[in-house]
Amino acid sequence: MIPYLDEFRDGKLAQVIAARIVDEVLPGRRYRLMEFCGGHTHAIFRYGVQDLLPPAVELIHGPGCPVCVLPVGRIDNAIELARRPGVILASYADMLRVPASGGMSLLKARAQGADVRMVYAASDALKLAQDNPQREVVFFAIGFETTTPPTALVIRQAAGLGLRNFTVFCNHVLTPPAMAAIVDSPDGAGSDLDGFIGPAHVSTVIGTQPYEQFVAQFDKPVVIAGFEPLDVLQAVLMLVRQINAGRALVENEYSRAVTPEGNRKAQAAMADVFELRDAFEWRGLGLLPHSALRIRERYAAIDAEKRFAVPPIAAHDHKACECGAVLRGVIKPQECKVFGTVCTPDNPIGACMVSSEGACAAWYSYGRLGRAQA
């Protein structure tokens, strides 16, 4: 496994690609490229990819971090669910520390007595329900298209088993509508982006086709790339070439895993279990039409929103927090007033400072060197 991975982190090869990028950027031209996905953001900082790029290439960090884009109201909902007597709320680790209304978080709710469990996979949540038949297990499902198929599978399994004590609080969201919303934002902030590095794992599920419409509509190139640092460098080179040639195409750097049509089986499972919501609120991006999934009527018994009559909560981000602008690439993390002062990974004010895939956390943990020296 590792020798295979090492090939994608090879420093010598990186120098070769970096030199090509330096050769090919046009004098006087700027290249503002957004990596949509937090997995890329993390890789860029962890391996110091930006250090290898010429100043003309600027990487803008996008909203593809599942915990970052979830609005506060949905986390308030999850905390309310976790506090119900008899409920075990299961979720992924990053979610536990995300700030909700009133400085609360799932982790703090747990310290106050709520039964909140950290799981590594949706199937762990299902097993919790099987192991605790007298308890009500709610799986707080979050994430983009990557984590959606496993949620679909456990919903089908739970239905097949006739489990009565398992429900899913579905918060799955979709990548292409969010990309469109960034470029098409009313304040015009996204219009000067020159191209996108498209997500790796999401694209293994949905394929490359869903981006074709985006490219056709907005005339911005998209290169789908793997999560290794060489993948990112190669994607930058491919974007620079497209931009120089005035092209806007969907290209696939991650051909070792992504096909045009994606994973048909996973798509079928998703289509069976989920349907589009009319609209869903995203942190930073607002209410986006057809941008998220809900559980279909035929699986209503497993839908926590229905079982517990989860109410919509219109909660606001902390006043000083600029996660929204960070998520849209309008400002850099360190341009937020509270970045690195009252908002740190140990005491996050906003969600972007929580997850290692969040732009603020990545910048704080790996990147504030440049800021300190500047």
Add this chain to the structure above:
Amino acid sequence: MNAKKDYVRPIDFKHGRVDMTHGGGGRAMAQLIEELFLRAFDNEWLRPMNDQARVPVAAGRLAMSTDGHVVSPLFFPGGDIGCLSVHGTINDVAMAGAAPLYLSAAFVLEEGFPLADLKRIVESMAEAARSAGVPIVTGDTKVVERGKADGVFITTTAVGVVPEGVDISGERARPGDRILLSGSIGDHGIAVMSKRENLSFETTIESDTAALHGLVAAMLRAVPDIHCLRDPTRGGLATALNELAHQSGVGMQIEEAHIPVRPEVAAACEFLGLDPLYVANEGKLVAICAAPDADALLAAMRAHPLGAQAAIVGGVYDDPHRFVQMRTAFGGSRIVDWLTGEQLPRIC
């Protein structure tokens, strides 16, 4: 009339369990101490069974350290809470360059804990103490109700003597110094993780748990003026370096390519989403010394079995921000920050 001969039924170490009487101060407790702890740890200072051990004191400076151990699971590849509780505390004393002399051990046992497991743990402690040459000279046992602890918690204290002329301290790193690491990182954390209830995976990785005072003594013979020593336990190498940088008011730069990581550990970190820089070690140390001493120190480390893979991994710089930076193998650089939150709870 003949008086009946005294008979005390031996403790059933096969099927028995800890109950409240084992901590109650009565006969059951005395019997447990005698049949288990005293027999396993036996030495001339423990044997009198007083409330305290009276030991000869050497001239000079004493180094003293105490450490609570709550690792979960109690048994993991390459070790258990018993040997860990001996090695961990010996190492804390050894990081002052001290020769550890004596240990104490306090047990908090949970009602219902299998005596067979307790025996295994105590014997592992005894073996670790014996091979380290550091006797356990006094101890304590408490029992708490079921559900109020998790099997067994062990707190050990060690004292040792700091040799004349040795001044090893976290605030002594100076710009220009070199940073040395005694071997591969992350083995202990990954070995423990691999046996976690909700995460078990097959691996050949074993904990590196070991007493480091022999290695430290060898290093001091080669370079008496070692500036800093630290064992990168909880929080891993990243945390140890940040602590030292902070204490000394300096910056550090390490080279990712020079830090040894076993391929199995790297693979496990990859799929668990962990950074080996933050994963715990129990048999490794970081040393900082003046640049002209670095080669001699490295040679001394490599000549010792516990330092065979030692490497110079970086240097100390002037930096008011006290950042630890890393030159990545990929060719970029980044900060190696303090650990946020808790990456791996109850690792030691």
